[in-house]
Amino acid sequence: MDERTYTADATPDDTVTVAGWVHELRDLGGIAFLIVRDTTGKIQVKLEKDEMDEELVETGLDVTRESVVKIVGDVKEEPRAPTDVEIVPTAIEVVAEAETQLPLDPSGKVDAELPTRLDNRTLDVRRGESKAIFEIRSTVLRAVREAFRSFGASEITTPKIVATGTEGGTELFPITYFGEEAFMNQSPQLFKQLMVGSGLERVFEVGPIFRAEEHNTPRHLNEATSIDFESAFFDHTEAMDVCEAIVKAAYEAVAENCTDELETLGIDDFEVPDEAFPRLTYEEAIERINATGELDEQLVWGDDLPTEGEHALGQAVGEHYFITDWPAEIKPFYIKDHDDDETLSTGFDMMHPRMELVSGGQREHRFDQLVEGFEQQGLDPEEFDYYTKMFKYGMPPHAGWAIGGERLIATMLGLDNIREAVLFPRDRQRLSP
């Protein structure tokens, strides 16, 4: 297709070959219009019955919606055409014919439910709205990579097939690895920590994580994209600074590069967060939740925040915010406690008013305390020997975090289901496509 012209680039008086999908055919009798769509937009092709070659007109009128066609013709300036230009064809080739009963309508005249759309994702992403989400997702991923690099972090990739889990407690997908028991990794946590002790020092990873929890909600996936960061010689406050900067960089990139996509999605009030994200302590958080009166029972120190409480707090705060200084007992063992108060963890969460986006903290880098943490969690440190032993050979203090990529996109765009932000979601009911 070396001579192909995108529909958006068709300029009057050119002779072009455009290739794309038949979006619609409007037959008015003596004249008919074929609307051809490609990744850049749509263009109108005119068919005039008495003026043009009979066979050419017949080919054009017989073509079914969503068939792939190749049109050769002259581009004319035409104020009556939707884009002010139209093609007067000299040749129409049906490259790939589409069956007539489409499982969903890519022109968007008739809605389809999410499961129908996911079953037919190829057709779904021919729709402008779906396509816009994934163009934005692509921009977000590029922006976070660039932002990480500006902080001097190196991109790494770590194994997704592992012998042991990360935190032990979470459900893992078991697999068979040449006859041995193995698992799909639930987080790059341990591997990225191992790398802050390497010559790389500061790393990030964008990759899949797998969780076998049987939840069924608009904010959970069994395969998600984790955006991970970890740096040597960082404490939790510095990690939060980077976290905030990365999220803002993602918003900025979308605001700058995706105006058409935002318009397609009907988002006319897209705002890049510019204020510093408030940092609430856990204690302040439960006090504020209790003050809203939304919960039937008052929260007390040591409680995890229930979903209802998160929502109440999110509404009260109204923007992204951090929750810091959690009770040590409800944060994982690899997170370091405050030096001056062992009941307080350096762990933090970063919240969007609608849901949790990030969790992170300063890590326990001292070998003895780390091994003790494993034992307290009821885990056998021996099984994690590949990890713990590296803490014997000079592991610097370090901190980091992980963002749920799909949650970032879903909250950014106000999508009501996280599955909208994944091409082929994996959830409790869905393993295919």
Add this chain to the structure above:
RNA sequence: GCCCGGGUGGUGUAGUGGCCCAUCAUACGACCCUGUCACGGUCGUGACGCGGGUUCAAAUCCCGCCUCGGGCGCCA
């Protein structure tokens, strides 16, 4: 894992015991139409998830199964 709520033409829907051999839109087929831009018009094709039960009568009520969505726990 626990708890709710759904499944009606290809798609999206209306229909809470008889008015339903099932509504509307869109799609699809045929015909008419020379400037549409959700083109318009006429006619037509096409569906009650599966199995059992209650009833004179079931898309509608009951039971089981399958399937989907949601809430919670937990989490990113």
